[in-house]
Every structure is written in structure tokens, then in C-alpha cells.
Amino acid sequence: MSTKDFSPELGHPRRVTLIGSTGSIGTQGLDVIDNAPGQFSVAALSGGYNLELLARQAVKYRPAVVGSAVDSADLLADAISIAAEEAGVRDYAPELLAGPQAATQIAGYSEADVVLNGITGAIGLEPTIAALKAGHLLALANKESLIIGGQVVKQFAAPGQIAPVDSEHSALAQALRSGTPDEVAKLIVTASGGPFFGYSYEQLRDVTPQQAMAHPTWDMGRMVTTNSATMVNKALEVIEAHLLFDVPLDRIEPVVHRQSIVHSMVQFIDGSVIAQASPPDMRLPIALGINWPHRVPGAAVACDFSTASTWTFDPLDESVFKAVKLAKLAAAASGTHMAVYNAVNEVAVEAFHEGKIQFTDIVETIERVLDEYTPVNAELSVEVVLETDKWARAHTAQILGVSA
Structure with missing residues (x-):
């Protein structure tokens, strides 16, 4: 290498x-x-x-x-x-x-x-x-x-x-500089909670595409904004953190932080928690990414600690937002299950915005197709991943009655 x-x-x-x-x-x-x-x-x-x-x-x-x-x-x-x-x-x-x-x-x-x-x-x-x-x-x-x-x-x-x-993974990469890999106890990935924080599952059923696009913090495209509303985006970020930093899935925890100032945290074995905080501005992680490992002066505005503010942290209600738990199970199942998860989600999100399915059908469809998927018995490769992606899109489109 x-x-x-x-x-x-x-x-x-x-x-x-x-x-x-x-x-x-x-x-x-x-x-x-x-x-x-x-x-x-x-x-x-x-x-x-x-x-x-x-x-x-x-x-x-x-x-x-x-x-x-x-x-x-x-x-x-x-x-x-x-x-x-x-x-x-x-x-x-x-x-x-x-x-x-x-x-x-x-x-x-x-x-x-x-x-x-x-x-x-x-x-x-x-x-x-x-x-x-x-x-x-x-x-x-x-x-x-x-x-x-x-x-x-x-x-x-x-x-x-x-x-x-990603702001969360940039934050983790920065916080991880504070210790060695053996000293890491847990990665804490923060989530804004999206526009439906506090909703019951029944309330989510009637969510409209317009409501799903009303993110409280970030200005993003349709797919990412919808993923944030379903918590699929946080699910993907948990898996990404696992792959980037080689931390087991059971030591990666999502936490709802409505203010989107603390972008993620690392808990170390001595009980210390290191957090990266900055106002929500993607220019900071972009600047650090393209100039890695060095910072770019003035890339974004810093927090103003001369003004009173409150930061809150809440557990993610996984009985309502099932996407994270589902992704952890998929990632542990095989090397291609997450390709299925992602492909189903992309097709289902488009179907939701076309008025073909309800908001809750997005994650329910992911769960159904994952249950129906049998991994191919072949060495993992780009070709296998792309074929899996293709199968999942076609199967999802057939279930939902839409085009892949």
C-alpha cells in the first residue's frame, strides 16, 4: 500500500x-x-x-x-x-x-x-x-x-x-487527534433531529414532501434533506464512521443535538469527551477536507461565547426512527447489505416525492427489501456492489410500482 x-x-x-x-x-x-x-x-x-x-x-x-x-x-x-x-x-x-x-x-x-x-x-x-x-x-x-x-x-x-x-465525520477526525485508537471508548454522532423531532410514528405517516424538506438547520438537496427527516442520513453516517475510523458499530452512538453546534464527539477510556463545535457552516469541513490535515484560516465564523446560548442533547427515539438500528443490522449482515439499504432508500425517496408512497413507507420498504435479499456467493468487488445496487433498485421499483 x-x-x-x-x-x-x-x-x-x-x-x-x-x-x-x-x-x-x-x-x-x-x-x-x-x-x-x-x-x-x-x-x-x-x-x-x-x-x-x-x-x-x-x-x-x-x-x-x-x-x-x-x-x-x-x-x-x-x-x-x-x-x-x-x-x-x-x-x-x-x-x-x-x-x-x-x-x-x-x-x-x-x-x-x-x-x-x-x-x-x-x-x-x-x-x-x-x-x-x-x-x-x-x-x-x-x-x-x-x-x-x-x-x-x-x-x-x-x-x-x-x-x-461530512460535518460529523470531520468533527470526529478532529476530536480523534486527542488520543490514540486504543484510547477511544465511543464515537458520539450528533443529529439535528430533523423537522420531526418528538413526533410519534403515527404522526409521521401523514408527513408531506413539503414538510420533509423543511430542515431546521441545513440547506441541502432533496435527497439529503429527506434522509435527514427519516434519520436515514444519520444511519448512513453511523456506518460511515464505522468504516472510516474502524470503531465497532456497538460503540457508535447517535445523539440528538437540536442546535447543530456540536458536530460530533469522541469519548475516551478515561471518561473525557472531546467535542468539535462551530456554527452550522459546511465551508469549515470542506476547507479542512481539501487542505487536510491543515486548517484554512478564516474558513468559517467561530462560535460567539460572549452571547448566552444553550446546547441540548437527547437520545434518539429508535422506536419511531428505526433507520439507524436497521443500518447497523444490515452492515453486520454482509458486505453488500448496505448497498441494498442505500439503493432502496434512493428509489423510495423519489417515490415519496412523487406522491406514490407515504413518508413511513421509505424505511418500511428498506426493511422489507433487506429481508428479501440473499447476498451473492462471490468475492466482494466493485462489480458485485454495482450489481447488488441494480437488483435492489429494480426490486424496490417493482414493489412500489415506480420506475427504477
């Missing part, structure tokens, strides 16, 4: 590739770069279907390679040409990639130091592996790729090659 040092080279801007540049993580990542002049440069950009925004980003940062999920390099070229004309830029001609494999190709682009994977969903798996294979530091916001890929992803990663960007 590689012993490469992934620390930034002093005196040289760190070259950043952004996967999902037009999404929430990507746009905030570019904001971090804007506010740290001379510290970073943009090596490559890969965006989704918002060609207008992607083109403006490309013309502003002028990366050598630009890719889009839109399956037409001509449409991307036209968008960049328009954006360049509007900005008065005449000499910019990047290499263009288009289609479903563009993100993976760009993640492996050699002229980069760090790849920020900000895609949401299982489609982030192949870019994650491409970045690791290319030897880049991976600033990982796409939790799903690690969760469904599990040990397959870890076998490609050198020590120190994955820098977590």
Missing part, C-alpha cells in the same frame, strides 16, 4: 478537482477557494445538468478539464462559449467530457492533488475509486460511495488518503 504523504506542499497552491461542482458541496467548495487566495487552484470541474452554472464556473476558474452528466459535449461547449463571451474571455478552450462516465474520468485526472467528491448517491462510487486509484487525496462528502462500497473502497485507499467532509 502507498505511503504517499498527502499533506499540502508548502508554497504551492493545492490543485483541486471538484466532482459535483454545481451542487451544494461543490458551490461551497468553490467559495472556500475564493476566500483563500493563492492557497488553491481548480484543476478540473465535473457538474450535473445545470450547464449554465457549470459553464460560468469553468470560465471563472479556467480548469483544464470540464465534464457534465449531460450526454452531449456540444451542448457543454455551447454553454461555455456563451459564458466566455459574456465574461469577455476569448482564449479558454478546456478539454470537455460528457455523459455518465465524465465524473469518473475527471476524478482520475492526473493533474490534481485533491478530489472533492460532492455528488449525492450511489453514483459517487466510481469517482471515489477513480480518485483513490489515481493517488489523489479524496475529500469525501459522498458518504454513499463508502457505505455501499465498504471494504472495496477501503482496499484502494492508502493511509491518510480519505479526508472526511
